[in-house]
Amino acid sequence: MGTEQSAAALRESVAPGAAVRVLLVAGGGDGRVLGAALRGEGWCVVSAGVEFVAVAREFRPDVVVLHGIPADLRGRLARLEEVAPEVPVLFVSGDVARAVARVRALMESAGGRAPSLVVGDLVMDEEAREVTRGGEPVRLTATEFELLRYLMRNPRRVLSKAQILERVWGAGAGARGNLVELYISYLRRKIDVGAGRGVPMIHTRRGAGYVLKAADPGAGGRQGPPPRVSGG
DSSP states (O other): OHHHHHHHHHHSSSTTTOOOOEEEEHHHHHHHHHHHHHHHTOOOEESTTTTTHHHHHOOOOEEEESOOOOOOOOHHHHHHHHHTTTTTEEEOOHHHHHHHHHHHHHHHHHTTOOOEEEEETTTEEETTEEETTTTTEEEHHHHHHHHHHHHHHSSOBOOOHHHIIIIIIIIGTTOHHHHHHHHHHIIIIIIISSOOOOOOOOOHHHTTTTEEEOOOOGTTOOOOOOOOOOOO
């Protein structure tokens, strides 16, 4: 992605402070897979190549992730330190899940994630593992909580069964799409149908997957945050 494209991505991204900003410096197919995985965490990700210093100046990332790039970076990294002296730089390679976990741990230790996820009147306190809708508590199992967390980190983004299986149950889940259908039905009973929950928030996109979005205020719900541009 060129500097101009990165600047455009920044202008179209979520509002400042609404998401962790990740500048991914990577190449090849592995870089694209890692970028998709980072976006799956609900982070705002912009990719760059050798021009990453100029992109960092425009994007102002919370973290710079270097993956699969030439080792001769001393000069560029020195310029990056001048442009963004307080931004951590993380070198990753190999397993994508492990790389994402390292970025997540870094952001959480630095306070890079808000204490709560909020979509309309649905609120999740990740640390306390508590969920409310309209101020009323919603009791979830561990698996239901992880599924809802993934949906809430990606509001208004259609997530396929394959993406949900990978993120919630792991690679070993294979093609068991019925797991997703089953747990989506459990969530709907508790989030959308349970006593006085109001307008449904979990929607099926036939042939594509599922999407969580705030209720339309015209239907009696509250307005949610602006759509996140996921970048793909």
